[in-house]
Amino acid sequence: MENYTYPTFDLTGKKALVTGGSKGIGLAIAAGLAHAGAEVLITGRNEAALREAAEGIKKQGHQIYWKSSDVTLKTEVEKLFEYIDQEFGQIDILVNNAGMNIRKPLVEVEEEDWDKVMGTNLKGIFLVGQQAAKRMIDQKSGRIINISSILGKIGSPLQTSYAASKGGIDQLTKVWAAELAEHDITVNSLAPAYIITPMTEPFLQDEERFEKIINRTMMKRMGRADEMIGPALFFASDASTYVTGQVLYIDGGWTAN
Template sequence: MNFPSADLSGKTALVTGGSKGIGFGMACALAHAGADIVIVSRNLAEGEKAAQEIRNMGRKAMAISCDVTIPAAVNAMVEKALATFGKIDILLNNAGMNIRKPVVEVTEEDWDKVLDTNLKGIFLVAQRVGKEMIKQQSGKVINVASILGVIGLPWLASYAASKGGIVQLTKVLALEWAQYNINVNCIAPAYIRTPMTEGWLSDQVRLQSILSNTPLGRLGTVEDLAGPVVFLASDWSNYITGHTLLVDGGWTAR
C-alpha cells in the first residue's frame, strides 16, 4: 500500500492576505511543510516583512503588492509570481475584510467594499491562477471562508453574504476544474485569536458568548489551521474536492 505525503517541497504557494493574521499563519504552515511562498498584500512593507520571516524558515519567498479587487492588478501579480517561481501549485485565497454594522446602517459603499474584497477578490484570483493550473493540469485551491458562510449572526450581513458566496463558488470551481486534476476546497474557521482580533475579543461579554457557543470551550488559534491547510494543499487530500472544512471547535455541530 502506497500512502501519500504531506511534504510540499518543490511546491509554490501563493497566499493572498498573507502578511498578517491567519493568512500569515497558514503561509508559515505551508512553508514549514516545505513550500516556497508568494505573499500577496495591499501593504508591500507588511508583505516584505512576512516574506522575510518565511525566508528565515529556510524557504524561498517573495512579496507582491496587489489590490485583489482589480483584474489588471491581479493579472500583474500572478505574472510576477510566475516570473520568479515559474508555476503556482497551491493557491491559498485568503484576502478579506469586514464592516460590522446593523443591516439598517449598512451603506451601499459598505456592502460593495466587503463583497468586492471578500468575494469578487476571491473569484478574480482563483480565475487567474486557475488558468495557469489548467495549463499545468494540476493544482490545489484553498479558499478561506468562515462559519458565517453556513450560519448567521447579527451585524454581519455583508460579511456573511460574502462568505456564503465563497462556499458556493468553491463547489462550482471544484466541478469545473476536476477534469484538470485541480482540487478546490474551502476552510471555514470560527473565531481565531490573532493580534488583529485581540482588541475585539477583549470585550468579556462578547468573549463569553463565543465560548458558550463553542463545545470545545476555547477560541481557535492560528496553529489550529495549520493541519487543515497543509492537508488540503498536500497529496493527502487528492480525492477531496468541493468540500468546506469547518474549523470551529464544534460550533456548527449545534
C-alpha cells in the first residue's frame, strides 16, 4: 500500500482575512476558520457590527480580531494590509467576501447603482486580492477564496449589476489561479445560491419569489450561512492543494437542475 498524505482541515498557525466579515456568509466563514485554528481578522465598514461579531466568536474561545476598512478605496486597503504586516506578519488565507446588491430592472438601473455594486463586488475583490497576492508571492504560499454567486453563471431578472460583478469574479479567479500557481498559491471561488442572510431576508418576504426559489432548488429549501463553512475550509486547508481556478456551487442543486 502506498504512503498516502491524509488531508486535514486544521488551520492552526494560519493567519486569515475575511472581508465583509461582520454578518451573513462572511461571519459564518470567519467563525469556521477560527474554529479550525486560524487567527482571523474580519473587516468591513461598520465598526459596531465588527466589534459585536468579534465578541461573539471570542466567546466561543477562538482567536478573532477586527479592523474597519472600505475595500472600494485603494488607500484604505493599503492601510489594512500595513496593519496586517505589523500585527500578524503574514497572510495565509484571504476570503474575499465583501459584497452588495441593488435589484432593479435594466431600464431603471442608474449609473450610480452600477458603480456602487461594481465598486464593492469587483473593484473591492481586485484591490484586496492584489495586496494579498503580493505578500503570498513573497511567502511562496497562500489560499485566496473569492465569494461569487450562481448569478455569475445563470441569468435572473433584476440582477444587471450584481450578475455582471459575479461573472467578473469568476473570471478573476481563473486568471489569478493561472498567474499565482507557480508560487504555490491557489485561487478558487465559492458560488452560493440563495443563502439566508441579512442581505437576502428582506426580498424573501415576497412569498411568490420565495416559492420560485424553493421550487428551482433540488433540495427545496434555502441554504444556511453555516453551510458555507465546509467548502471554505476545504479551499483554505491542505485538503485542496491540487485544486485551483475552480468555481464551487453551493446551491442545493440549482445549477444542475
